[in-house]
Amino acid sequence: MLTPVLSDNWDQIRSWQLASYQRSGGYDALRTALRMLPADVVTAVKDSGLRGRGGAGFPTGMKWSFIPQDNPKPKYLVVNADESEPGTCKDIPLMLASPHTLVEGVIISAYAIRANTAFIYVRGEVLHVIRRLQQAVVEAREAGFLGTNILGTGYDLDVIVHAGAGAYICGEETALLDSLEGRRGQPRLRPPFPAVAGLYGCPTVINNVESIASVPSIINNGADWFGSMGTEKSKGPTLYSLSGHVTRPGQYEAPMGITLRQLLELAGGIRDGHELKFWTPGGSSTPLLTAEHLDVPLDYEGVAGAGSLLGTKALQIFDETTCPVRATLRWTEFYKHESCGKCTPCREGTWWLVQILERLEAGQGDESDLEKLLDLSDNITGRSFCALADGATAPITSSIQHFKDDYLAHFTNGGCPFDPMLSTVFATAGATA
Amino acid sequence: MADTTVPYSTGDSKIGETTIGEMRELAARYPEGRSALLPMLHLVQSVEGRITPEGIEACAAVLGLTGAEVSAVATFYTMYKRRPVGDYHVGVCTNTLCAIMGGDLIFERLKEHLDVGNDETTEDGKITLEHLECNAACDYAPVMMVNWEFFDDMTPESATQLVDDLQAGNEVKSPRGATICTWKEAERVLAGFPDGRADEGPTGGKATLAGLRLARERNWTAPAGAQARTTDDSRKED
Known part of the structure; x- marks a missing residue:
């Protein structure tokens, strides 16, 4: 049922240190990869069917193959470790427990695309993760896995751990590049795509932490092994993150295509005495699902078929004590705060959405306001450079679709009919604010 | 309630030769120096307790930018603080x-x-x-x-x-x-200057290990072909 691969060494003592990682077979894949031609490493990752774990699900090996090797400019690998999508909490524990899994993946991946400089762009708000990444890079360099003439192969690679400074938008790959160039993190218009003109205008691959960390296991065990887990078009094991009103929240590494019903069984179910009301399959930018979607296979195709997106597999679980209007307003406030301001529909639209939702939560509104929200959402979605605006409207349109009665109850009640205390983890402990 | 106003410059900046030298060191780590701007602004906060005008000018001088260009970046990111931050x-x-x-x-x-x-x-x-x-x-x-x-x-x-x-x-x-x-x-x-404390603390908390512990209990592993695991129970974290 569960298939720990990335998480397999997380219960080893000092799993973040090089010595511990090597006791678990760490850096064996690097030795194997460096005996292969770079193009064969790309082929192996292509054949595995690995798709980007940062939310979009683009085939990783194909992304690498877009790098024009006849371009004389330097090539760069950039790891997107700016994990900030609400609900998403898989890359941070991975890097805290086993930063070397990522560093080994970085070296193999950079070798595959013939990059001599790689960056790990990690959000700034995770001090201890940054400490462990910094130490892992130093350890890897001292062991001869980084620097010049790696393991005597003539291949050179430098890895730079780069801390961000608080901006959700920098998880968007072109905004990340601008930020890494020392600018405001605002998305770029595409094309050109980063594979052609990325960091400093050079060919650049940007991959999520989990994608890159999956590479050593593919090199060690083969593309067929990776593809033996998961579904036809969504292959491999992956980290599902359960949070919210579940008995045992946490990281569950399972083959692609497991269902929420199965995951909830593993996590001890919805907290005692309560029932599932709604959930996000992959962070707040993915439309809400309900109990009728418990058996949807959690792969890219399955979740898309249910009208949502697999996203980052961040399963935020809410029980019947949760007000969907309050949840939606809070997410909308988040998108308003994080809109970079570049595109008008997003910059202005997210403010309008918040203003209307604040009024509705206070019970001041009627059914025509819901039409207005949907109309605004329709004018915001797909009209900006990046997907932030699309994400902003996802909770609004899906919550109105599934929970219109809860919105209407705010109007008849003259305010929120839910008691916020009941949804807290300490509700049963008798604590008060 | 704390005073929410703050003078543009207090005239007691601690940015000196040492910090300027460290800024140059950060810039030298990157293929293009400007990439070091975010780390340099973190460094300014580590010295000044906030982003100061002197810190902005120092970044600008090291990178060959204008103060306005550096300010435009500093004001974009929420971790950079214009008012003094507590301990x-x-x-x-x-x-x-x-x-x-x-x-x-x-x-x-x-x-x-x-x-x-x-x-x-x-x-x-x-x-x-x-x-x-x-x-x-x-x-x-x-x-x-x-x-x-x-x-x-x-x-x-x-x-x-x-x-x-x-x-x-x-x-x-x-x-x-x-x-x-x-x-x-x-x-x-x-900013990029390690403090040598990476080895403190555990590998992860209870939730991080929830799935792995269940897999161990029930002897669930990835399919054969997987690299032989070298799990040794005596070395496990509590």
């Missing part, structure tokens, strides 16, 4: 999931307990309180951060105890990190 930056996640799980009530309790509003500092200069967006620890909700170290599964009671300990100068440890240093010291690590 301990205390964050409470109030994004949807944490808010609903209790973050809103924790934040309200702390504002009252510390007698400050959002993004304000206590009279004694010890604590700056701020509500945060998602910090990627949702499986430990409600979550707080102190100087960007995790504090998991918080309650109003544990939150007030935490800030009381910080104000009293008691040693405080993150359940998934190190002993809490000052905000300025943390900013120095973010």
